[in-house]
Amino acid sequence: MDPWWKSAVVYQIYPRSFADSNGDGIGDLRGIIKHLDYLAGLGVDVIWLSPIYPSPQDDNGYDISDYQNIDPLFGDLDDFDELLAGIHRRGMKLIMDLVVNHSSDEHSWFLGSRSDRAHPKRDWYWWRPAREGMAPGTPGAEPTNWTAAFGGSAWEFDEETGEYYLHLFSRKQPDLNWENAEVRHAIYAMMRWWLDRGVDGFRMDVINLISKDTTLPEGRVSSTTVFPDNSAGYVNGPRVHEFLQEMHERVFAGRDALLTVGEMPGVTIEEAIRFTDPRRREVDMVFQFDHVWTDRGDDPWQLLPFRLTNLKAILGRWQAGLAEGGWNSLYWNNHDQPRAVSRYGDDSPDYRVASAKMLGTVLHLHRGTPYVYQGEELGMTNYPFTTIADFRDIESLGQYAEAIEKEGRTPEEVLTVLRARSRDNARTPMQWNSSAQAGFTTGEPWLPANPNHVRINAAAQQDDPDSVYHYYRRLIELRHTEPAVVHGDFTMLLPHDERIYAFSRRLGTTELLIIGNFTDRTVRADIGDAAAWSSAELLLTNLPTLPADLTMAPWQAAIYRRT
Numbered sequence: 001m002d003p004w005w006k007s008a009v010v011y012q013i014y015p016r017s018f019a020d021s022n023g024d025g026i027g028d029l030r031g032i033i034k035h036l037d038y039l040a041g042l043g044v045d046v047i048w049l050s051p052i053y054p055s056p057q058d059d060n061g062y063d064i065s066d067y068q069n070i071d072p073l074f075g076d077l078d079d080f081d082e083l084l085a086g087i088h089r090r091g092m093k094l095i096m097d098l099v100v101n102h103s104s105d106e107h108s109w110f111l112g113s114r115s116d117r118a119h120p121k122r123d124w125y126w127w128r129p130a131r132e133g134m135a136p137g138t139p140g141a142e143p144t145n146w147t148a149a150f151g152g153s154a155w156e157f158d159e160e161t162g163e164y165y166l167h168l169f170s171r172k173q174p175d176l177n178w179e180n181a182e183v184r185h186a187i188y189a190m191m192r193w194w195l196d197r198g199v200d201g202f203r204m205d206v207i208n209l210i211s212k213d214t215t216l217p218e219g220r221v222s223s224t225t226v227f228p229d230n231s232a233g234y235v236n237g238p239r240v241h242e243f244l245q246e247m248h249e250r251v252f253a254g255r256d257a258l259l260t261v262g263e264m265p266g267v268t269i270e271e272a273i274r275f276t277d278p279r280r281r282e283v284d285m286v287f288q289f290d291h292v293w294t295d296r297g298d299d300p301w302q303l304l305p306f307r308l309t310n311l312k313a314i315l316g317r318w319q320a321g322l323a324e325g326g327w328n329s330l331y332w333n334n335h336d337q338p339r340a341v342s343r344y345g346d347d348s349p350d351y352r353v354a355s356a357k358m359l360g361t362v363l364h365l366h367r368g369t370p371y372v373y374q375g376e377e378l379g380m381t382n383y384p385f386t387t388i389a390d391f392r393d394i395e396s397l398g399q400y401a402e403a404i405e406k407e408g409r410t411p412e413e414v415l416t417v418l419r420a421r422s423r424d425n426a427r428t429p430m431q432w433n434s435s436a437q438a439g440f441t442t443g444e445p446w447l448p449a450n451p452n453h454v455r456i457n458a459a460a461q462q463d464d465p466d467s468v469y470h471y472y473r474r475l476i477e478l479r480h481t482e483p484a485v486v487h488g489d490f491t492m493l494l495p496h497d498e499r500i501y502a503f504s505r506r507l508g509t510t511e512l513l514i515i516g517n518f519t520d521r522t523v524r525a526d527i528g529d530a531a532a533w534s535s536a537e538l539l540l541t542n543l544p545t546l547p548a549d550l551t552m553a554p555w556q557a558a559i560y561r562r563t
């Protein structure tokens with residue numbers, strides 16, 4: 001029997017930006033409860049919640065100070081139980097964000113660890129002395145040259161006990177020491193507690209970073225990411241498979257109908273096959289990053305131009321790589337990425353709707369489980385940021401400071417890249433309607449709503465059968481009704497075409513052809529048996545005009561079916 005999640009679509013909610021129920025400007029659980037019918041109407045099967053646990057909110061909740069409670073910002077455990085029941089009542093499932101590569105520095109585990117070299121929890125984190133022969137706390141005395149994702153060294157000196165602790169992200173996110181069995185078992189117990197409460201699985205934050213090479217080798221330094229490659233020994237580290245197998249055995253074994261997805265920056269296809277091979281019992285699927293890192297070159301402050309052939313080569317490789325065993329997750333967007341329609345499509349008034357639908361078509365018809373990030377189903381766009389004061393994201397602010405102060409870059413040069421790439425593009429309030437603050441809050445939102453909410457919003461799109469929202473609804477429905485979408489094999493067509501994305505899916509005698517025009521020109525899809533295909537059944541297209549002879553209007557997408 002094939003697992004249920006192969007035919008599922010997951011919807012990601014970033015709670016802080018989804019819906020605010022009490023006017024404090026921050027989204028919360030009661031806000032989500034209010035919109036459950038909206039999600040059920042879209043037809044999604046699973047909801048993934050970004051972290052809602054108690055947190056100092058240094059990285060918007062990815063710094064957790066208590067794994068078994070709800071941050072008062074978002075509500076309490078009663079609200080949570082009500083939300084979960086509401087999700088289950090509508091036939092959907094809920095997966096939680098599991099952030100256990102690191103905790104908050106305000107977690108009681110770390111407070112203990114930091115208090116004394118002899119504290120029983122000292123070894124729960126990565127404490128190391130200064131580099132040999134160097135005075136602790138002086139420049140260059142950090143134990144290794146590792147850099148943190150949000151700027152600066154990955155080592156923070158602690159005056160109190162005279163040692164450094166490791167943080168691959170912010171200094172308020174100390175890395176947990178998975179070498180220590182007590183740490184692992186505390187985490188597994190916490191996971192079981194959530195499953196017993198009724199949750200249906202986990203999205204595991206940077207889970208391929210949990211195992212570090214204990215010799216802590218020097219790595220290749222990069223100013224904007226911690227994981228340019230595996231040189232430092234913590235990307236897909238030596239014991240990561242062992243840890244995930246142990247987690248499976250201690251937490252998931254014997255429980256049915258769960259979904260686990262590991263977020264894995266820097267994961268290779270070879271590793272992903274191991275992580276997702278069902279016989280190995282690690283995770284169901286992984287998030288890889290190759291296709292969202294295509295605009296990054298060696299110089300982090302340069303934007304590489306978008307090349308369709310590059311995107312196709314990457315996604316095609318992942319399709320082929322996981323064809324036999326394992327399973328892909330499919331996404332354009334999440335809370336860390338700019339908006340897909342602004343990045344890969346055309347967010348101008350002329351083509352926003354068409355290109356958002358085209359992107360949805362191409363993504364959802366790949367083999368794998370699609371993820372929709374809140375607002376993607378409306379074709380929400382990047383935000384018109386002007387100055388650095390407009391940003392709230394710790395990564396954008398940290399990298400900006402580093403680039404200006406340490407590298408002597410100009411603000412304009414850095415801002416150009418942040419406008420295109422900052423995580424805040426995805427974090428502006430969900431656009432519910434055209435009223436002030438987009439119907440997100442009655443107060444001051446923590447990040448301003450995009451001014452285009454007067455045109456782009458859920459209320460308007462629910463009333464318009466030709467909207468991006470209704471198109472996504474149909475795409476999701478198609479996955480539920482056409483087995484070839486779920487199980488068909490995948491063949492990339494026209495890999496060298498810079499304008500057309502085309503591929504076929506085949507299951508038994510059923511064959512689907514999917515075509516997306518990635519340009520604002522009229523382009524003919526030059527595939528082999530075009531004549532036969534153009535008379536096949538047209539399952540879905542995003543424009544009122546039907547493509548004749550596989551000639552696609554600007555940003556047109558089409559799905560054909562023949563048997």
Ligand code: TEU
Nearest residue numbers: 059062149169205206224225226265336
């Ligand atoms: O993200 C990890 C990650 O790989 C990146 O997407 C990250 O946002 C950054 O670009 C690294 O340079 C996860 C979460 O999704 C992210 O929101 C957190 O900030 C991060 O882990 C730390 O928990």
Ligand code: CA
Nearest residue numbers: 020022026028
């Ligand atoms: Ca609120």
